[in-house]
Amino acid sequence: MAFVLDNVRVVTHGNATRVARVAIADGVVRAWDAACPNDWPREDGGGLLLLPGVIDPHVHFDDPGYTNREDFPHGTRAAIAGGVTTVCDMPDTCVPPVTTAAALTAKCAALAGRACCDFALWGGVSALALEQPAWREEMAALWRAGVIAFKTYTLSGMDTFPQLTYAQYREVLRHAAELGALVGVHAEDAALVAAGMAAAVRPATDARAYAAARPVAAEVTAIRRVGELAGELGARLHIVHVSSGSGADEIARLQRQGVDISAETCPQYLAFTTDDLARLGAVLKCAPPVRSEDERQRLWSHIGTTISMLASDHAPCTPAEKNTPDIFSAYGGMPGVELILPFALTYGYHARRLTLQALTGLLGGAAAARYGLARRKTGLHVGGDADFVLVDTERTWTLAGADLHSKGRLTPFAGAQFRGRVAHTFVRGACVAPDDPTTPARGAFLRAEH
Ligand SMILES: [Zn+2]
Incomplete structure (x- = not known):
């Protein structure tokens, strides 16, 4: 399959764009502009903006x-609908968790022929995994098999994937440093949250009680404790879903000290505050919780510098798991893979907080570089996979939760107006329609190259 996609616009620098065309064969970018063959079939891009396919790192x-x-x-399918062409799936909410090479093999076998976009996989290390005498060998085997990084928790609510103590972090980070492996951290200090939970009045009628039980100080403390260990041991660190400006300040301080630490945040932390949580309730429950307006504004100030990636932390659930009498017992998490690009266009580009060039780094370039995916998945270079999204940057639309393609459709963004809409998503050269049940599931495991 070879064709030339004609009449598209591409970003040159900042918000500047130019008209372009691109030649694609066998799923790979072959040429741009004047170098495109003249005798290949043409498809009209309608003058839309062509962006690299989004990578959702979480x-x-x-x-x-x-x-x-x-x-x-x-x-x-939700990913495709949102212009996401590569997802990085977490190791902790599947069964068995991906803490062994055998579990990775089993997961890849279970997913074969069922994905509409390519997927990279996280490995993980939990307190349960550390009970296995061969945990170091399992980490090494997972790293060789191409997991992008190892997910860990300083605070976990999952029996199947319990958190690590700081003493255990020392062991894990020392081994990760020997492997050269990257360790991802859910950063909330367990002792501070336990104290907050003990002090919380329950059952809580005000959702602010949930946010207060998991304070910003818990995030800052966990980042500092694990970050300083990583610095001491020479380990590479990534902080997932940073929720506060104060957490980002702490990461910036560690970066200035020379610690190899990167970070991501999510639309929910950039769009909402504890006042919204009080108004919306469990639909906006996530962990860590959303924060104050001051924390939210300061978090924005770190985007594209301290925080190089935007992730969805897509984690839907059944309606019954959200509709509990008390927010403390409600499921924490929400769907989001379909919304990160429209979010970034609306709240970033149109709100003049992000240029289109910065947006492409946040939505894929940084993740590809950090996670060993750059040879195939960086931007649109000749020889790379032809993953891209055609966007109508000016189209305004209002989200209804029922329109989401995810199984779970309860979203705090229901009713929100977006400006910028995905028109077409191409995975390795094939235009994939998320609503077409005959769309072949061509997505494959994408092995990280370390
Ligand atoms: Zn997560």
Whole structure:
């Protein structure tokens, strides 16, 4: 299959664009502009903006395992609908968790032929995994097999994937440093949150009680403790879903000290505050919780510098798991893979907080570089995979939760107006329609190259 996609615009620098065309054969970019063959069939891009396909570095598609919440067929269709062409799936909400090479093999087998976009996979290390005498060998085997990084928790609510103590972090980070492996951290200090939970009045009628029980100080403390260990041991660190400006300040301080630490945040932390949580309730519950307006504004100030990636932390659930009498017992998490690009266009580009060039770094370039995916998945260079999204940057639309392609459709963005809409998504040269049930599931495991 070879064709030339004609009449598109591409970003040159800042918000500047130019008209372009691109030649694609066998799923790979072959040439740009004047170098495109004249005798290949042409497709008209309609003058739309062509962006690199988005990489979502943090999703929970729960498959195999908790597929009542989400599965790969639904999750990857939602990705396609949102212009996401590569997802990086977490190791902790599938069964068994990906803490051994055998579990990785089993997960890849279970997902074969069921994904509409390509997927990279996280490995993980939990306190349960550390009970296995061969945990170091398993980490090494997972790293060789191409996981992008190892997910860990300083605070976990999952029996199947318990958190690490700081003493255990020392062991894990020392081994990761020997491997050259990257360790991802859910950063909330367990002792500070335990104290907050003990002090919380329950059952809580005001959702602010949930946010107060998991304070900003818990995030800052966990980042500092694990970050300083990583600095001492020479380990590479990534902080997932940074929720506060104060957390980002702490990461910036560690970066200035020379610690190899990167970070991501999510639309929910950039769009909402604890006042919204009080208004919307469990639909906006996530962990860590959303923060104050001051923290939200200061978090924005770190975007594109301290925080190089935007992730969805896509984690839907059933309506019953959200509709509990008390927010403390409600499921924490929400769907989001379909919204990160429209979010970044609306709240970033149109709100003049992000240039289009910065947006492409946040939505893929930084993740590709950090996670060993750059040879195939960086931008649109000749020889790379022809993953891209055609966007109508000016189209305004209003989100209804029922329109989402995910299994779970309860979103705090329901009713929100977006400006910028995905028109077409191409995965390795093939235009994939998320609503077409005959769309072949051509997505494959994308092995990280370390
Ligand atoms: Zn997560």
